Amino acid sequence: MYADDTLLLLIATNMREANQKIKREVKQIKQDMLNGGLLLNVGKTEIMLMKKKRDEIVPLSIEIDGRQIAIKRAIKYLGVWPDEELTWETHIKKMYEKVCKMIPKLMVLARNTFGYSTDARRTMLEGTIGAYMKYASVAFAHRLKYAYIAKYVKRAHRAMLLCYGRLYQSVSYLPGSVICNWVPMKYALAAHAIMYARKKDARLTGSTILQEPSRDHKNVGDKPKSPFYPFHSGASPVYIPSFQLSKF
DSSP: OOOOOOOOOOOOSSHHHHHHHHHHHHHHHHHHHHHTTOOOOGGGOEEEOOOOTTSOOOOOOOEETTEEOEEESBOOBTTBOOBTTOOOHHHHHHHHHHHHHHHHHHHTTBOSSSBSOHHHHHHHHIIIIIHHHHTTHHHHGGGGGSHHHHHHHHHHHHHHHHHHHTOOTTOOHHHHHHHTTOOOHHHHHHHHHHHHHHHHHHHHHTOOOBOOOOOSSSSTTSOOSSSEEEEEETTEEEEEETHHHHTO
16 A cells, blocks of 8 residues: 655744754654554655755754655655745756657657647647646746746747747747747746636635736726735635736
8 A cells, every 4th residue: 555645844943943843753653654554665755944045054864764864955746846945946947858858749740741730739739738837837937037937938838839830940939929829838827827826716715706807007007006916706805916917
């Protein structure tokens, strides 16, 4: 019997307290698993410390059955790669690497001179790579305003555009997006994240109607009167910080 994806989350005010808590809880978990007839796979056990840069650095040494547990800067959990500073750079890099492996396989079915039609290619790309890139976007979409993060999404989407539009390799990203009539992926991910937040709020409030987003200023070019754009879903508003929308 396998119990997969077990996660222990601990909160501490300093590194010394974190060290003590981890050792105590790991010892307790190991005993509970033995009592339940389960075994802990020490080889797959990892630790990640999420801390601020100015926090005191204290060596962390955790052992289970005489084996040292690895301290990682990022770990994979349920298909997502959070890192110790929540920059999401590792996750987006891993996403880009996987997209690069998927594109050649899809190109077998969608060559420039034969294969599926243009509409079928769009459906295929959106249903495979597009769905994969949108997974967990509610967590990392706000980081796409940084160029060193967004460049991986641009490269992945450009590969999709070349396949979909049968474009030359010399066509750059934004012209390719216009030719294919495909919204740049970082905006699509931001929109998906916002709509997910609105739908989640609607479920929590029991509302089934999602109202159109409204701003507290009349003209699009005007600056908002408050630092938030209100998105109303049912009786309870969901507030999205304006920087997540205006700086993409």
